[in-house]
Amino acid sequence: MLGKKLYFFGGKGGVGKTTVSSAFSLLLAKAGKKVLIISTDPAHSLSDLFETNVGPEVREVLPNLFATEIDPGKEVSTYVESALNAVERAVSPEVFSQIKEVFHAVEHTPGVEEAVTVDTLSRKILDNLRGFDCFVVDTAPTGHTLAMLRTVERVGRWMEELIERKMRAESLKEMAGTETGGHGTLRILKERRERLTGFARLVFSEDTLFVPVMNPERLSILETERLIENLEHMGVGVTHLVVNKVLPEETDCEFLRKRKTQEREYLELIGKRFRNLRVLTLKMKPTDLKGIGDLEKVAEELEAEL
Numbered sequence: 001m002l003g004k005k006l007y008f009f010g011g012k013g014g015v016g017k018t019t020v021s022s023a024f025s026l027l028l029a030k031a032g033k034k035v036l037i038i039s040t041d042p043a044h045s046l047s048d049l050f051e052t053n054v055g056p057e058v059r060e061v062l063p064n065l066f067a068t069e070i071d072p073g074k075e076v077s078t079y080v081e082s083a084l085n086a087v088e089r090a091v092s093p094e095v096f097s098q099i100k101e102v103f104h105a106v107e108h109t110p111g112v113e114e115a116v117t118v119d120t121l122s123r124k125i126l127d128n129l130r131g132f133d134c135f136v137v138d139t140a141p142t143g144h145t146l147a148m149l150r151t152v153e154r155v156g157r158w159m160e161e162l163i164e165r166k167m168r169a170e171s172l173k174e175m176a177g178t179e180t181g182g183h184g185t186l187r188i189l190k191e192r193r194e195r196l197t198g199f200a201r202l203v204f205s206e207d208t209l210f211v212p213v214m215n216p217e218r219l220s221i222l223e224t225e226r227l228i229e230n231l232e233h234m235g236v237g238v239t240h241l242v243v244n245k246v247l248p249e250e251t252d253c254e255f256l257r258k259r260k261t262q263e264r265e266y267l268e269l270i271g272k273r274f275r276n277l278r279v280l281t282l283k284m285k286p287t288d289l290k291g292i293g294d295l296e297k298v299a300e301e302l303e304a305e306l
């Protein structure tokens with residue numbers, strides 16, 4: 001599992017994606033790697049866990065460990081604002097007020113958030129590719145993450161179509177003798193295509209691993225099966241699985257003993273259903289995890305499982 005360039009940690013809401021991806025990043029940083037952990041979750045969960053304000057800029061939170069948080073909703077608004085600024089300069093106020101409405105409608109179109117997340121994520125990773133040994137992505141819950149990866153799959157094709165259309169429009173205008181000034185846009189589109197296809201090449205390569213995180217519960221098992229099926233179909237590498245929040249073996253509480261009996265059945269099922277993956281288990285702690293001290297303990301536990 002060690003030695004990859006890019007890791008995604010994903011799974012159902014609340015299973016422990018942020019905790020496990022942060023602990024894994026800490027483990028790598030302690031082993032001397034320079035790591036960047038990126039969260040695509042708007043809840044600012046890294047800031048919460050590391051007990052420091054992480055924010056959209058890349059910043060060092062511990063020696064060798066850098067972090068940044070992408071807020072997809074905010075990124076979309078920033079995109080729309082900057083596009084509108086450019087349009088405002090080019091058209092009359094009447095036309096602008098109509099265009100403005102269309103742009104704001106686009107903000108809420110399905111798929112836009114994923115596209116902008118992919119664009120931002122690809123920039124954060126590719127612009128820093130040589131600066132870091134590896135990148136760890138703490139993703140939003142399963143549905144969003146699959147949509148995001150599908151966007152990575154398709155985005156190269158979209159860019160190709162956009163560029164073709166733009167080129168056709170430019171040559172028509174040139175034939176009509178109209179000054180276009182559109183070559184700057186074409187250059188930007190081509191740069192973006194290069195970046196996004198480069199990112200897709202990395203995501204669907206041997207240098208990338210997707211690590212599903214789950215809990216030993218029925219719904220979590222079902223969702224993880226679907227997640228892995230989708231990932232394999234897309235060609236994203238999956239070799240390890242983290243089962244988090246496993247109850248302790250010993251208990252003198254009747255209630256917990258009963259839960260543990262059921263959990264043992266689920267753990268057995270997990271072993272069978274995911275027999276081609278290495279299963280790493282992490283114990284349920286008596287309290288929620290917060291701060292570096294807690295993270296270090298999870299990192300040690302994870303290291304012992306590797």
Ligand SMILES: Nc1ncnc2c1ncn2[C@@H]1O[C@H](COP(=O)(O)OP(=O)(O)OP(=O)(O)O)[C@@H](O)[C@H]1O
Binds near residue numbers: 019140284
């Ligand atoms: N092994 C554990 N033992 C006890 N509590 C844990 C454990 N792992 C995670 N938690 C707690 O469970 C909660 C959810 O964890 P975390 O935020 O890492 O999950 P997540 O999958 O990132 O959630 P979300 O889907 O909201 O992003 C947190 O309060 C965290 O402290």
Ligand SMILES: [Mg+2]
Binds near residue numbers: 017138
């Ligand atoms: Mg999280």
